[in-house]
Structures are given as structure tokens and as C-alpha cells.
Amino acid sequence: MELELIKVHGSENEFFILDETVLERTLSEDELVSLTKIITDRNEGLLNGADGVLLVGAAKHKATGESMRVINYDGSEASMCGNGLRTVARYLSEKHNQDELVVETMHADLHVKKAEDLGKDIQTFQVEISPVSFNVDALPFNWADETFIDQELPELAPGLRFSAVAVPNPHLISFVDHKTMESSQLKELATYLNGANPYFPDGVNVSFVEELGNQKIFVRTFERGVGFTNACGTAMAASSLMYVLLKSGKLEEKVQVTNPGGMVQTIVHQKEDGTYWMDLIGNATYLSKISISLKDILNHQLANNKQIRLDENKNYHDFIKHISDINIK
Ligand SMILES: N[C@@H](CCC[C@H](N)C(=O)O)C(=O)O
Secondary structure (H helix, E strand, O other): OEEEEEEEEEOOEEEEEEEHHHOOOOOOHHHHHHHHHHHHOOOOOHHHOOOEEEEEEEOOOOOOOEEEEEEEOOOOEEOOOHHHHHHHHHHHHHHHOOOEEEEEOOOOEEEEEEEOOOOOOOOEEEEEEOOOEOOHHHOOOOOOOOOOOOEEOOOOOOOOEEEEEEOOOEEEEEEOOHHHHHOOHHHHHHHHHOOOOOOOOOOOEEEEEEEEEOOEEEEEEEEOOOEEOOOOHHHHHHHHHHHHHHHHOOOOOEEEEEEOOEEEEEEEEEOOOOOEEEEEEEEOEEEEEEEEEHHHHHOOOOOOOEEEEOOHHHHHHHHHHOOOOOOOO
């Protein structure tokens, strides 16, 4: 069976999009996990690998058109992916010739839409990040209290304060100074919390956040199931939420979030029932289109592919050259 893949990125968080609805048959779970591990491998994978696979499938609910599943680099499945959802939003918007759609994800049907270009000729999409929960059971986080907001974890990271939030994938967030941002502390802590540990049985995405100015933050994330990525969309949305709640107090106002792979904008909203949701606005860039058979992938014969390299990334690089706040790679 021939597969059509699109290599894409959102803030240089890279994925392969695979649309299962146009295949002769659906993939088995084993095939999906094996395929993901093989093509995303950063050394031997397809086109230098990626951070995961985004599987477009038929939606279960009538109200929505199609669904997105997120398979991390290590084959584990995540409930959401913010950067990935922007690229799937673009794919579905072009497929159905529609500027606004609803995409079904593991826990929520999310509104997505085409937005004004963030930079010259940068395809830009705005996606809903929700539902948000501060309940530690939603992550899950083994902690005695119901929530964990702006608290110390002295046995793990003395002197730092953390907040735990599910959006709905799990995030642990700390506001740090520049020196801590550049240190090895994030890697050490996140590696521990994503191995066998008593706190986060399913692992957690860990982010350090540096305040850069009024409604401006820099976010660096070590992702569960991947490791360091250039950016994590749900982490930037969750970090913006914590920035608004703990620092600026400015709901409904754009936050500029820079990251090692570029820049996005977020807006934190509060509903009448008191719950929060975020908009995540950023690039949805196509890198290459690839045709390859499933058999060749599973036999590690990745050279047997046909590919069309797209030239959109040049515009993206011109765009990020002008973001002066990108200071950590
Ligand atoms: N990069 C994504 C998040 C992908 C899932 C994450 N690694 C997890 O396991 O929760 C994003 O842009 O949100």
C-alpha cells in the first residue's frame, strides 16, 4: 500500500502528516507505532526524521469532519499537539476548501481557522487549545492536594516554583531567570520525570519560561515521548495561561511567545463557568511531500521513496531572522 506523507512544521516542531482516510485500508496499531518509530528516527528516518506523526482519520462524532491522532517519536500516543494541530488545520482547510473547521482530537472537538499571515507569505492558522484542568488527577500527578499551582518541589528542584496543568496533555511549568534557562536543569528534571518516578506515572512535558517584557515570554520545552523540541504548542499555550494568571493578569490580550524554533501568539480566554481556553496562532509550514510504500517503511527501505521538496521554508527562515528575542537554541 502506497502512503502519501507530508513533512510539516509549526515553529520547527516537525511532523509527518498521514491521511488515513485516503488509504486502501486503515493501519493496525502495531503498524502505526512501527511506522512512526522508523520514519521519525533523527539519524536513520525519512528526511532527517521528525518529532512525531499526525494521523488524520474519520471523525467519530457527526459534528466534526475529521480527527487528528498524535503519535510521539517514541511511539506513545498524546492526547493533543498544538503545533501539529495548526498543520493539520491547514491540510484539512486545503482538502475541503474551507477556512474554518472543527477537528476531533482524543478529548475534545477543537475549532481551527485560517488566520492572517504572521509574516510575509507565512501560512498561519489559529487553533483552540482546550479543555484546561488544574486537577492533578487530569495529568496525572501523584500529589496530595487537588491542584499544584506556583509551588515548590524542593526535593527535585530547590528554589524553583512549578505549576501543573493539563490542556489536556500534561504540562509542568516554571518561570526561571536566564541563567537557569541556559543551564542543564530542565533536561535533568524532565529526564527524571519522564522515566520511572513517583510523581508523574505517565510522564509530563516540562517547560521553563522566561519573561521578556509586557506580554512577551520565551518557552523551552522538554517533551514527553520526544525530548527537547524546537517548540511545543500546548506548552506555549499552557505557559501563556500561567503567565496571565500569575504575572500579567491580562486575559483576552495577545501574548508573544518565542521559542527555539520561532514565534507564536496566544490569547487566554475565560468562559462564564470560570474555565479557561487558549488560542494558539502560528505558522503551518509544508516542507516536502513524499510517496512511499508501507512495506518499504516497515522493511526500513526508506530510500525507495518519491519526494517533492517545497520551498516554503525559505519564507519561514526570513521570518524568524527578524525575531530578535530568539536567543536560545
Ligand atoms: N509538540 C506538541 C505536543 C506533543 C505531545 C507531547 N509530547 C505529549 O506527549 O503530551 C505540541 O505542539 O503541543
